[in-house]
Amino acid sequence: MRRVLLILLWVLSGAAQGEQPTGGYCIGSMCFALFETKSDFEGAQDVCSQHRGNLMTVRSSVAHDTLSLLLGNTTGQHWIGLHLPKGCPDLSKELRGYQWVTTDTSSNFYNWAKASTFACPPSTPLCITVSKHNNFQWQEDLCERLTDGFLCEFAFLDGRCQGIQNTDVFYTTPFGFRVEDAVSLPPGSVAEHRDGNKQGCASGQWIGAPWSCEIQRGGCEHRCTVDPENRPVCYCQPGFTVNPANGLTCEPAIDDPCVKLRCAHACYKYSDTFLCTCHEGFVLAENKTSCVDLNECSDERQCQENQKCINTQGWFKCVCQDGYRLKGGTCVDVDEFEWAPWRHLCNNNTGDPKSHCGREECEAECDPNNKYQCCCPDGYLLDEYKDHSVCTDIDECEFDADCEQHCENSFGSYECFCDPGFTLVDEIYCEISGTIGVTEKVTVVTVAPTHRPSGVSVGGFVGIIICTVFLTLLAVFFIHHILCGKGKTDSPESPEAHGLHQVTTDTTT
Template identity: 45%
Template sequence: MRDKHFVHQTGLLAAGTHDHLNMEDVPGLLVAVLLVLAGRLGGTEPSGGSCFGKQCYVVHRHTGDFTSAQNQCKEQNGHLMTVRSHESHDRLVTLLGNASGQFWIGLHRPTGCPDATFALKGYEWVTQDGESIFSNWAETFDRSCSSPRCITVSAEDVFRWTQKRCDALVRGFLCEYSFNYACTRLEEEEVAGESVIYTNPLGFGEEGLLSLPPGSTATRMPSELKYICFSQKWQQAPWSCEVLQGGCQHKCIVGPDHQPSCYCPPGLSIHPVNKITCETDPDGPCTRLGCEHACLEDPHGAYSCMCTHGFKLAPDGRSCVDFNDCSDERLCPGENFRCVNTAGGFRCVCADGFKLTGGVCADQDECASAPCEHMCHNTPGSYRCSCYEGYIADAHSADKCKLHCGKEECKAECDPNDQYQCFCPDGYIAEERVGGTVCIDMDECTFAYCEHHCKNTYGSFKCSCSKGFTLVNEVFCKRKSEDEDEEWEGSGEALTSPSTPTVAPNEGPTRQPSAVTVGGLVGIIVCCVFAVVAVVFLVQHLLNKRGKAEREATLKASEGGGEAHSLRGMEVDA
């Protein structure tokens, strides 16, 4: 989608260009910009190059086979180098110099056998023609039909054309590019000590630039005046903001007069001579304004703030806020496309469930990734899961399935390799019978899960409350307030369907809720304590009373014995 967005932006190239630009030549500049983009996105960095007239040749030191080398040249609108004349051969020798290893050139044999009666011996250029006034075959040329079909050159072989298997990996390759026009080098003023620095969209240095392809830039030093090669001429910056930021050092903006202008961050101002670089200006009018993006001077000499493309000026006249480009329904018009707003722009992406294929948003088959536990049905932009017979979709996860019976008794789901390893749905228990294992609905109401009333259902149960109570947490009952009583008076019992407690097959409930309230339980405990204390006191009282009686009896017995002894003594004395 980035390429699509880029094409949309460059499609606005006409906006903000100088009046003297010939718009018929705009595609030439776009090609140059696309070359820059291709080089940045995926191409290998060149190790050298040269330009002559309307052609450029580039050396890439990147190991690969013939097909990958040709594809990389095509990514920048070129092809593998053709060596049709002594002049082009001399350029090849100059480019490679003493480089070690073999390099692909654009000569190959698509079909058939070698034919020694032709200059190219049955081979042809990647441009699908055999036009050539020059050949440089190696002495080891193989004439058999099984001979290698692609050609390399190297300094070790004195740059002779050597047959090589097309799938072999060699040291690098040479690319060739052709243009509709080129620019000559700018004249330099030797008296002023001026020099010119060149860059080109193919990415190599300026040593071999006898001519400059479209999109090349030139910067005069020390003035830093900047130019771009456009329509066979050097156009001074700032040019269209959509191309290399108009040549501005900081950023480019299209003013009210539809002309591109450069601007600088706060505290800096545009150089009055080159109009593109920024210099310190602490006392300038733009510094006092404190513009977030740009500060521009109008024809009347007044300064005001402006915002870059995709932003609009805030009410304070200084800040910039993002403009919602996606509010324009004309953007991203393709079927199943949607617009995504970004900071200062937008992107066209495919709607959910669709994938960009061949420039269109095609439905993506989500079922290919097996997202469903059982069956998957692809739908436009989405998918739908379903379950096998005897199962239903899990309420907590739509892509999962769980066993389901829906009646009092069902056949159990057993492991085909182990008939004793069987499973039942939730709320059912397994029972082994002569014909196999069956699942029988469990009556959860016998376990007193509900505080008031319970109604058994297949695989579950429902709790309800008596009149004047409200169901809480699916099993408990809470007394209603007076307002609620008035509202529910005469409404009868309200049944609800709680979640079935988890009960493992062949096992009883793990916990049975108590029917005694907390207050009742505390009362029972207090009564028990009082009863125990009373019993202790009673036992203690009885024991004390019994001990006292025994002591009195013993004392009386002792006193009676003494009197008898005295009487007997008196009788003896007498």
């Protein structure tokens, strides 16, 4: 049973957060999903990869029929997984030099539209879109263009479950869409019955809820916890109690026994009594009623290679390290030196260029040819939105500052300081000092200073000083000359008029 739950957890972990499909279809050992989100070809492939799949390959008439079914009520262009790696299309070949994102170049089905009118070689790579208005023919387009959506495909060779017969049930797949009356379901699917009961698919069998709390809340309507015997148990919000018939759904409580316990978060029934419990990301304190945050980032195994863990209140998230970006479900190094607007400041070792921000949030500077390649200063985190990317200051004091006593966040950095009577040692530790009542601070430098350096060089300063001295001397000389001239014009009388006589020296002997 433990192996079954681990497989179910692994499969469900592939359901990426963020973009979710608006529809889907499963047949045999394949599932296909429709995403109606504007995206270029590379961005669409990234979303498919995050869901443990790839852009749809249409290499058979069955796949084409599935595509037609999914796009039957849509408008606009949608990407499929066919692209031209380089050069110009070759009309003499069945795939015209294109290949599928799975690197295959073979196909048993072709549905080409008229040859494109793009210049050869094209200015940017070419990819294939389909739409209902042209009968789903393969239309060449620039890969960088934003289309109205895309199609993903997912393969599951082992562990699939057969549809539950003779019952009214909806299925939620691990890829984010719901289906009805399915014949074959991938592992990680959840079957929801009309009476509220749920089952999860793992290793070819349906497991009754509640299952592991880590997997879709154990199938509980509200939340899931574990009892003292480490068994999953459902519980409900205040004022409600778990339906005793199915143990999953919530119904109004006539006399809520949890009120008397004064639990910080919630309580659940255990045997003939009730106990306090905490929401995900928290643990029960020693008093058995309060809840404290669980620092998931203390476990280095939480995140994958080239990722860092950021602890938040009640949860955590894994993000790419500075200088890396998410591509194909993994964090890959970004070569900022090749394209960054500040490339004279970039060195593509590992990490970001030393740019400046000085605020809590700044617009990220991105490659004009690839909106997914952006740089942020150290101490900032890249947040990607649909139409732009920003750099947000990381509060190091919240998750990774090493200060022994106190920490104060600053833009791109942080400060450690000690209580009165302590001295800061090695920038992070506090030792008792002989001086009481003094609080010391030190800035732990994690980025280049956020102020921009002066634009005047040392030689420029020397020139300014020389010019200033010269002008000062010139002004003094000019004023002196004026004053001397004024003295002469104010004395028109001869020296004799004042009783003064010119003295001559007789040099004769």
